[in-house]
Structure formats: C-alpha cells, structure tokens
Amino acid sequence: xxxxxxxxxxxxxxxxxxxxxxxxxxxxxxxxxxxxxxxxxxxxxxxxxxxxxxxxxxxxxxxxxxxxxxxxxxxxxxxxxxxxxxxxxxxxxxxxxxxxxxxxxxxxxxxxxxxxxxxxxxxxxxxxxxxxxxxxxxx
Amino acid sequence: xxxxxxxxxxxxxxxxxxxxxxxxxxxxxxxxxxxxxxxxxxxxxxxxxxxxxxxxxxxxxxxxxxxxxxxxxxxxxxxxxxxxxxxxxxxxxxxxxxxxxxxxxxxxxxxxxxxxxxxxxxxxxxxxxxxxxxxxxxxxxxxxxxxxxxxxxxxxxxxxxxxxxxxxxxxxxxxxxxxxxxxxxxxxxxxxxxxxxxxxxxxxxxxxxxxxxxxxxxxxxxxxxxxxxxxxxxxxxxxxxxxxxxxxxxxxxxxxxxxxxxxxxxxxxxxxxxxxxxxxxxxxxxxxxxxxxxxxxxxxxxxxxxxxxxxxxxxxxxxxxxxxxxxxxxxxxxxxxxxxxxxxxxxxxxxxxxxxxxxxxxxxxxxxxxxxxxxxxxxxxxxxxxxxxxxxxxxxxxxxxxxx
Numbered sequence: 001x002x003x004x005x006x007x008x009x010x011x012x013x014x015x016x017x018x019x020x021x022x023x024x025x026x027x028x029x030x031x032x033x034x035x036x037x038x039x040x041x042x043x044x045x046x047x048x049x050x051x052x053x054x055x056x057x058x059x060x061x062x063x064x065x066x067x068x069x070x071x072x073x074x075x076x077x078x079x080x081x082x083x084x085x086x087x088x089x090x091x092x093x094x095x096x097x098x099x100x101x102x103x104x105x106x107x108x109x110x111x112x113x114x115x116x117x118x119x120x121x122x123x124x125x126x127x128x129x130x131x132x133x134x135x136x137x138x139x
Numbered sequence: 140x141x142x143x144x145x146x147x148x149x150x151x152x153x154x155x156x157x158x159x160x161x162x163x164x165x166x167x168x169x170x171x172x173x174x175x176x177x178x179x180x181x182x183x184x185x186x187x188x189x190x191x192x193x194x195x196x197x198x199x200x201x202x203x204x205x206x207x208x209x210x211x212x213x214x215x216x217x218x219x220x221x222x223x224x225x226x227x228x229x230x231x232x233x234x235x236x237x238x239x240x241x242x243x244x245x246x247x248x249x250x251x252x253x254x255x256x257x258x259x260x261x262x263x264x265x266x267x268x269x270x271x272x273x274x275x276x277x278x279x280x281x282x283x284x285x286x287x288x289x290x291x292x293x294x295x296x297x298x299x300x301x302x303x304x305x306x307x308x309x310x311x312x313x314x315x316x317x318x319x320x321x322x323x324x325x326x327x328x329x330x331x332x333x334x335x336x337x338x339x340x341x342x343x344x345x346x347x348x349x350x351x352x353x354x355x356x357x358x359x360x361x362x363x364x365x366x367x368x369x370x371x372x373x374x375x376x377x378x379x380x381x382x383x384x385x386x387x388x389x390x391x392x393x394x395x396x397x398x399x400x401x402x403x404x405x406x407x408x409x410x411x412x413x414x415x416x417x418x419x420x421x422x423x424x425x426x427x428x429x430x431x432x433x434x435x436x437x438x439x440x441x442x443x444x445x446x447x448x449x450x451x452x453x454x455x456x457x458x459x460x461x462x463x464x465x466x467x468x469x470x471x472x473x474x475x476x477x478x479x480x481x482x483x484x485x486x487x488x489x490x491x492x493x494x495x496x497x498x499x500x501x502x503x504x505x506x507x508x509x510x511x512x513x514x515x516x517x518x519x520x521x522x523x524x525x526x527x528x529x530x531x532x533x534x535x536x537x538x539x540x541x542x543x
Contacts, residue, residue, distance in 0.1 A: 032541055061523070
C-alpha cells in the first residue's frame with residue numbers, strides 16, 4: 001500500500017510522543033482500541049483550568065503507520081484549542097488531512113475516539129460533567 | 140550491497156540465472172508442441188519435457204512417469220483433492236486436512252464440502268505440528284484422503300510427513316502433501332515418506348512462475364484421479380493442455396540445481412537464519428518465535444516483536460522486503476490464521492514478521508536487516524503504549540480493552 005507523504009512524515013517524525021502524569025487533575029487520559037485488533041491509542045491532554053485551553057498533548061500508539069499518523073496529527077491540532085473546540089475535531093478532518101484510503105478510516109475514528117475519551121476524562125476529574133468512559137480502558 | 144533487500148523467498152524466488160539459460164532456446168528455436176508426434180520440432184520438445192520429468196523425479200525419489208505437469212502448486216492441489224474426491228467417491232467422502240494449510244487446500248476443501256464431501260480440519264499444537272493421535276482418531280471408514288502440507292509457508296515448520304505416511308498406509312487412506320515450500324530446500328522422498336500425491340511449484344525453488352507438478356504414485360497403490368481439465372488428454376489423461384515447454388525445462392533445471400546444491404545451501408541458510416535470530420534476540424526483549432525451531436525449514440524465521448504492530452514495522456524497514464501476519468497487511472483485514480491456529484493470541488499475530496531467506500542473500504544483508512529491524516522495533520516501542528504499560532508491570536491480558 002502506498003502511504004501519503006503526510007502519513008510518512010508523521011511516521012518518521014511523530015509529534016508530541018510521550019506520557020504525562022495520569023494522576024494530575026489537569027491531565028485527561030484517553031486509551032482506545034485493543035491489542036488483538038492491532039491498534040491501541042493513548043492520548044493525553046493537559047488543560048489550563050483557568051482558561052480551559054489545552055496547553056499540552058501527548059500520544060503513544062500501537063498500530064499501523066496511519067494510526068500513528070492520525071494520533072500524532074491529533075496532538076498537533078489539540079494544542080492551543082479549548083476543550084470544547086477539541087470535541088469538534090472530526091475523524092473526516094483527519095482523513096482529509098492525511099489522505100487516508102478507505103481501509104484506514106478506522107484509524108481516524110480511533111483518533112477521534114481517543115480525543116473524546118481524553119477530554120471526557122479531564123472533564124470528569126474537573127467535576128464538570130458525567131463520565132465519558134465508554135471507550136476508556138481501565139485496569 | 141544493493142537496496143532494497145529481498146528476504147521474502149517464501150512468497151517467490153528470483154530465477155537462478157542458470158535456469159534462465161536452460162529455458163532460453165525453448166522460446167524461439169525449440170518451440171515445438173511436445174504432443175506433435177510426426178516431426179522433429181515436436182520430438183525435441185518432448186525430449187526436453189521428458190528430461191525435466193526425470194530431473195524432478197530424481198529430486199523427490201519418484202519415477203518420471205509419476206510426474207504430472209501443471210500450472211503451479213495451486214492447480215496441483217486442486218487436482219489432487221478434487222481428482223481424488225471424484226475418483227474415490229464410491230469408497231468414501233471424507234478428507235482430513237489441517238487448519239494451517241495454504242488457502243489452495245483450504246478453499247478447495249470448502250468447495251468440496253459444498254458437494255457433499257466431509258472435511259476434518261485438524262488443529263495444530265502450539266509448535267505448529269499436527270497431533271498424530273488426533274489424526275488417527277479422525278480417520279473413519281469413509282476417509283479417502285489425508286492432505287497435510289510438508290512445510291508451512293508462514294512459519295516454516297515441517298510436519299511429520301513420514302509418520303503421517305505410515306498411518307495413512309496402515310489405514311488404507313491416500314496421503315497428499317503440498318510440498319511447495321519443502322521441495323528443493325530439505326530432502327523429500329516420496330518412497331521413504333509414503334506419499335501418494337505431492338504438489339510442487341517452480342517459482343518457489345528458483346524456477347519460473349506458472350509451472351508446477353503433481354506427483355501421482357503409480358505403484359503400491361496405483362493412484363487414480365479424475366481430470367479437472369477436459370481436452371486433449373495430455374499427462375496420462377490427468378491434465379489436458381499443451382505443455383509449457385520452456386517453463387517445464389526451467390522447473391527441471393531448478394530441481395537439478397537444488398538436488399546438487401541442497402546439502403551446502405541448507406547449511407548456509409541455517410547459518411544466516413540463526414545469525415539473524417541471534418542478533419534480533421540479543422538486542423530485543425520479548426520476541427517470540429512462532430512455531431518449532433526443531434522441525435523447520437532452514438531459511439525461515441517467523442518472529443513476533445511484542446508491543447509493535449507489524450505493518451508499522453514494515454513501514455520502517457521499507458528497504459527490506461519481508462511480510463507480516465498483521466491484519467493491516469492482509470487483504471482480508473484478519474491477522475494470520477496460521478498464527479492464530481498456534482493459539483499465540485491475535486496480538487502476537489499482529490506483531491509478527493516472516494523472514495524468508497534464500498539463495499542470493501548474503502551475510503552482509505543479514506547484518507543490515509538485523510540492525511535495521513532492531514532500530515525500528517526500539518523506536519516503535521518508545522511509541523507504544525503497550526510497551527510502556529508492560530514495563531510498568533501491568534498485565535495486558537487483564538486489561539479490559541474497549542474493542543472497536
């Protein structure tokens with residue numbers, strides 16, 4: 001399969017790889033996917049509680065090149081957005097930006113799910129809303 | 140050293156230049172139809188075909204008359220299974236095969252099931268081998284054929300064919316084996332192994348694509364087949380169609396070369412393969428070899444790098460041609476059914492890479508491949524949430540994942 005230049009760029013130079021302290025009340029963590037499906041994404045956001053702006057975003061992904069690129073791109077887009085703006089990121093935006101072929105659309109869906117899960121986790125910690133735990137993995 | 144490096148010899152092999160040389164005259168000069176009985180063009184073609192038949196027979200311990208030319212192993216497998224099922228329909232309607240067979244066997248069996256044949260798919264043990272007791276237990280008075288591959292195309296494990304042959308013979312059942320990956324790589328002998336039917340292919344042994352053969356035993360027992368291709372009655376009526384003379388010449392020459400060089404070549408393959416394995420395992424933790432190392436083709440290494448997804452690994456080593464059992468690299472979006480059959484778990488199937496070494500690989504290439512794979516696996520593990528969790532001591536099998 002041929003990869004788009006943008007997917008290759010994110011694969012070769014993934015942005016914002018890493019982990020933040022899960023127990024920090026300002027950090028929201030989303031983990032979606034399953035090893036037996038071949039994709040697991042962990043996405044974290046660090047939110048400024050005063051402004052509601054995402055100041056940092058980190059990811060780690062087990063998955064194909066398109067899954068790595070989708071989550072890498074997501075962290076780029078998340079930085080500087082408010083949590084509500086972040087929830088407006090759609091998987092189709094990722095598909096378009098990375099020129100993902102139809103068989104790789106699920107990678108973008110997973111990235112959108114990871115964003116929602118991370119924001120949901122942050123909001124739950126901040127006591128702002130009900131938990132959005134449907135796709136958050138737990139031990 | 141030239142890039143990219145080809146290390147996918149189970150998929151296909153380049154032709155040996157000596158094979159190519161042997162084939163050349165049969166395109167432009169000696170172009171006759173081997174079935175033309177009344178002029179020298181036909182006679183010369185026929186002579187070339189008969190020479191090839193002898194070369195193939197010699198490699199596998201058969202006689203020339205027992206070789207039926209086909210278009211490749213897929214056709215040979217189809218002919219063996221469908222031909223036996225039809226010919227022996229009065230005797231019985233039960234076939235036994237294994238879960239890790241090539242699709243050319245499994246899909247042929249599925250087709251036969253639609254026509255009233257009952258098929259038993261033997262599971263394999265975690266080492267990839269069929270269990271002889273299970274085989275014994277599966278045989279009924281309706282069983283007409285056992286079809287188990289000689290060596291597996293993904294994990295390279297070599298089935299106990301001689302034992303299977305003994306069992307089949309004792310129970311009066313025919314034994315077919317798809318020996319596509321084994322012939323020319325390891326000693327195969329249809330007499331010693333009690334094989335009744337055997338498929339082989341040119342392009343897996345440095346010969347041309349589009350040509351293969353089916354060995355059909357003529358004595359003890361005399362195996363009969365119902366032809367699956369109607370026409371001029373070529374190949375003792377078992378496979379009609381004008382013979383692919385240049386291809387057949389190439390297949391014969393490929394067999395002769397394998398026979399002459401196998402002892403030395405298999406030693407060299409095992410050395411390169413073991414070197415690759417040792418380098419990978421000394422630098423990387425949590426690697427798992429799929430299938431037994433004890434009964435295995437000397438040129439095969441199938442290894443899972445835990446916490447790293449196969450396609451992303453292939454992407455990082457894009458100047459090396461290998462394959463993966465990851466779903467992302469298959470047309471069906473399912474991880475390798477062969478690895479799943481070993482019971483290793485889907486996650487390890489997603490993380491597997493198959494290295495298939497061959498005649499033209501060098502020591503230098505192995506060093507390059509090992510270094511590159513180690514480098515990319517380390518990089519991807521830095522990126523892997525699973526590796527991080529495992530290092531934190533979390534048991535990944537206990538985590539409740541959100542499947543999607």
